[in-house]
Amino acid sequence: MDSKYHVISTLVEDRPGVLQKVAGMFNRRGFNIDSITVGNSEVEGLSRMVITVHADDKGLEQVTKQLNKLVDVIKIKDITQIAVKRELCLVKVSVPDEKARAEIMQYTNIFRAKILDVTEASLIIELTGDKQKINAFLSLVESYGIIRIARTGLTAMSRGV
């Protein structure tokens, strides 16, 4: 069966060890987490985890059921088709010369990214978007020399009410 990329939004109890339980379950059952983001949710005491995972249909069903089985997991939803997805990326690019600087700043504008820090030899750029957009930007600035990348991993929310 075809392995596809899925975005799963999970509401969990904000208790110690929950992230470890969720991550451990994926590992133990042989599924690879692409990314996982965790933060407070709209309800006090509950966190939202957004997990992206590669799995076929049967695998996804197992993942969902095994997640549901964890006592600390309250709700799970596969929102792959109906979600807005965003990731934040910080990238430090080296700036060999003035021409490069101008070009990078132009790309930054086109991608609606932000420059957070400027030195003579480098720029730190903040970029938000889905995976493809971020990858596209990174491949554009690659030729100038990427010094460091920090990505948050995908977070997502289903559209509508």
Added chain:
Amino acid sequence: MRGGEAIIESLKKMGVKTIFGYPGGQTIPFYDMLYDADIDHILVRHEQCAAHAADGYARASGRVGVCLATSGPGATNLVTGIGTAYMDSSPIVAITGQVPTHLIGNDAFQEADIIGITMPIVKYSFQPKDSNLLPSIVKSSFEIASSGRPGPVLIDVPKEVQEGELTEFRDDLIETPGYNPTIKGNIRQIKKARDLIKQAKKPMILAGAGVIISNACCELKEFAQTINAPVVTSLLGKGAIDETSDLALGMLGMHGRKVSNDYINESDLLIAIGVRFSDRTTGRLDSFIPDSKVIHIDIDPAEIGKNVDVDLPIVGDAKNILSSLNKILSNYEVSSEVNNWTDMIKQKKQELLPRVTYDDVPLKPQTVIKEISEVLTPESILTTDVGQNQMWAAHFFDTQKPRKFISSGGLGTMGFGFPAAIGAKVACPDDVVVSINGDGGFLMVCQELATVKDYDIPVIAVVLENRTLGMVYQWQTLLYDGRHSQTKFKDSPDFVKLAESFGINGVRITKPGETKEALSSAIKDNEPILLNVVIDSEETLPMLPPGAGINEMIGEYKLEKDVI
């Protein structure tokens, strides 16, 4: 009231009369409070056996078993026992001491992250930081361990929490909104099941431990009789149906009864209840029941479709669902096709009964099991260790009642049988308890002879001595050109003297008839005893080689009808 006293009080409120444990540095406060408490504590001689005993207690009685160990090595010694209980859905609560909260994370003496270590093998765990929470945590642990699909729960109690004064004793359940096991089966699914049953010409039932755990054996019997379907079981399903009854074919799987393995693939409808379709039960999946529709009844939705594709899932408690099924099938008339099928299977069962009659010396294990079954009543509890001894017992012993056959199925833990028998005897003091062990597994836990002596727990330990690690030896014989790598003991201890050194009687058995005699008198004496039975080390049990289909057994399956 201090934390430890609150734990004891809460355990008593949950109906606990006995706990199994071993003290250590970080549980000294708790043990000090236990000194005056009216709750029995059985001092085992290795923490792993405390967990197995609690597990045996739980399986024999259906009540939650409790074990106790100190921090660090005490806690890590529980791990195998917790894992065993997890794999077989057995409700135990394990309480461990932990270093004081302010030292956690400092690599303090005897500190281990037992919460982290056990995370994948517990249903839930708690590490209270406030003594006031202890009553709620104990109560919630029992609730989680015993409800839904049961399993182990760990409570890791830092030393100062054991000592801290409670401001008040409140035991409201801790809220777990993410935990809502489905009990009642969906009525639409149940009606669909009825329709599938009506269409079937060759139905068969596969019953697992879930039937026993939910106390649904009467409902299962009624159901099987109503639809006149033969019943096979998993290893842990032994006892879900009286194996001496007509409809019961016996165990399915790698070392299953020939009639079960040969005919399951001929069924056109398999009704699986409380099973997880383990690889040891099904053999190679793509040749397992190729032409059958499958109805799968289980309380754990994650088991549905995990291994075997299911045509009709019903999530819920087996007892609840089987009662509903029995109700809507009350006017059910069995078709002649089904009657013919079941008559044929019953006939085959008689023809394919495994041979148990031998008069060989060295003794055949079949003889030993046969003699044991001739002495025991349906109420007696048989626990097994893991390996050949387990499969001989499972294969040749007919279990008649639920909770009377206790064995480590999922994890396959050697050293389980004897301590589990201790737990079972404590839970059911009026029942005869016999544990069947190999000489390999028994040596992993033989120190518990001291426990049964100390507390005068009259369990009967049968040690089948073949001076090999029989199951691996058998695989090496059948599949690895007889290259017996590290599975033959050069020497063995004298098990009779071993028992005697603990102050327990031992009997050496080498000939037919002696097992029966020794067991009968042991039951009469009602004292702990070790029966050292010397058996044929070359006897093998027919098996499915790894990767083989359910009806592709190798090794000669000797039949009782061929006995001349």
